[in-house]
Amino acid sequence: MATSKVIERKPLTFAEKTFLPQIATGLKTTFGNMLKKPITLQYPEERPVIPDNYRGVPTLVKDPNGREKCVSCQLCEFVCPPKAIRITPGEIDPEAEPDRAHVEKAPQEFEINMLRCIYCGFCEEVCPEEAIYLQDVFSLSGYSREEMINKKDKLYELGGTLPDQHFKWDKKKAAELEGNPEH
Amino acid sequence: MSANGTSEMITINLDGNEVEVPKGANAIEAAKLHGKEIPHYCYHPKLSIAGNCRMCLIEMGMPMRDRGTGEAILDEKGVQKIGWGPKPVIGCATNVAPGMHLRTNSETVKEARNGVTEFLLINHPLDCPICDQAGECRLQEFSADHGRGYSRFIEDKNVKPKRTVLGPRVTLDDERCILCSRCVRFSQEVAKDDVLGFVDRGTYSTLTCYPGKELANNYSLNTVDICPVGALTSSDFRFKMRVWFLKRTNSICTESSVGANTTVWSREGKIYRITPRRNDAVNDTWMTDSGRDCFKPYESEDRLTQYTVDGVHQSPEVAAQAAAKLLAAGSVAVVASAHSTVEEQFIVQGIVKETGASVSLVKHEGDGDGILLSEDRSPNLRGALLNGLIAELPGADLSSLSAQVDSGAVKTLLVLHEDLTQLGLSEAQLKTVQIIYLGAFANAVSQVAQVVIPSLSVFEKAGSFVNQNFRLQKFAPAVPGPRGLVAELGVLAMMEAKLREDSLQVLTIEQVWSRMGEGEGAFAGLAWQKIPDEGLKLEAGSLAQLDFVESKNLKYDPATPEAAEALPA
16 A cells, blocks of 8 residues: 655745745856857758768769769668668660670669668668768658659769779779780 | 489498498588588589589598408507598599598688689679679679688789670670589580580680580570579570569479479569479479470460450459359360369369360470470370370360361350360351350450450469379469459369359369369379479379370380389489
8 A cells, every 4th residue: 555755845945935046047047048159050041061971861873984883783672671772673785885885784773762761771881882872861852652752863863973983894894805914 | 323223321421420321422412411511513413523613622531451451450449440531532523432431521621612712713703793693603602601701812803705695595704604514514415415615725714605506405594504603694584683582483384294393483473584493203403495485475465364254344253153154054065275284174074074065175286305395285184184084185176076066066165275266166166156265365266255264374373283204293373463363273163163053162272182182083082282392193094005295305205104204314
């Protein structure tokens, strides 16, 4: 059975009865904040600074030559926990794009369903070609579900170019043309 | 090897344990029997031993004997000494002998595998993201298991042609090739079309076709299957889908009466490829290229997708009732099919008994190739014989049925799969009778039929076929059929139940089999669950005396049909 215990209250002192010390403490906080730099942002007009490792909307990037880096290995599709990524792989037509024919494979279609994406960054982590990056875009909206599925064009538009210096496929092409110098 | 017909067992010492293995087996197979994997690339159980990949190196030793007297040499404890070989030997070419000692996991062996893997990877490109073999690549797996994890090779890798077209269905990526020669041996030994070979030496070695020839035989895609790396790729499957997304379903090839065991690879209701499944009694590990395309016709536009009665779309139940009503009127003839499953034929036989119909069945024949394509191009002719639908081998056309239609003796036709206009009946004749058509595709018969029942393909339903050796083999559904369609077995069973004035119910395949098991004949005592994955040999009885059209092929010999499966490959 629950028991109750009576606690005796001490009577208030004279200073406490006037409330003045408490009011002074409260006003100190108020005036202190008035003089500080505000920490809130006027959001749509003002934008926060996004740190480099921020995980925003996943995007596809191109290499410094402006060629798409993705070779549609579908590892991101495999690793994606909410199954937001959908890739249709395809072969690069050697006649239509002779300068890229040695890459052999590229996505015909690449869809990321932003209604499913949980911004976990696994796709970026798993990509062997460093083609997919979660960049600084954090707010997106649309009027329909279809609009929220980012297609390949949109992904490249959001992604831009990654100024890395690997030139992996250029080296491959050079080797294909010139052969191994040891031979 | 246990496949050579001997079952004599001998005792060897495998990693310190005394184990029983079949006499004559090689070390890889012997170790596999006891759950130990010896990694290998060039060895294939159905091809000759080449021994050129050096991946299966193991340590081997024999009990020591005095050369002069032949007496056992004992150590100080009185146990016979083991004379270990100074260097490792290849497991694929080491046949076990009584008392042999093998070490499959010692430090020497691990070091040997590590070294072999490093050499194989020296010139192997880092193509895994674009390579179709990734996920089922032996080199990828064994590099992870036995490799060092990083490369010490700082020189430039070798450059070879990346997209050589070897034939109409096979594309070669030469950089990936590890020169195991499985494809070369397959072409020589199984396909009997010796077009592949290596030219040049050392790191220049290149797989190539004989000048002026191409790898165009009907077994060329088997080279893609047995390639342990991504060097030989199927031009059809190339860059279509990664293998780890694909669901595997056991199926049976419907191309001919060989009934090759297959695996259907599908994702989300779409079939991407068909590969052979090992069954030493039927197809070893091979299948035809043409059989791999069997799923493509079912993606076509002229597929039937609606149950119709007098041209009006109906539910399967209404279609079955309308069909049963037509059949109940009498004067029925059934055009059965050797493309139906055993279960469907059983139900059709039930309909035949109820209606007293006459049954005709048409043969489908083509040229055989003596390997895995037989002359009989229907998968289940022997099923029709065992079910009693027909008592003798079928003819090529339906002239007798044509006469019956003309004389008015037949007023209703139940047609399964066949296009009667191709078999001697005119469209004018078809208009004089009531037709119930069951088939997958629209044709001249479906256009005039009163009741049309769309059927599912072998990839969309469960069932079983009886192959050329009277082997009962079952298959499972890999993908769903077109929306709204149920397996025709259910519709046929509803028709039969209506004819018997039984309550209308959809039978499952297990229920059909329980009825078949109760009956007499070849299926007595069998049940759906009792059919093993590798098939079940049935008693052919007097049917074995029939003069079947098949000539000698890989697993069939008309001279000794009973013993044919035991033929050496």
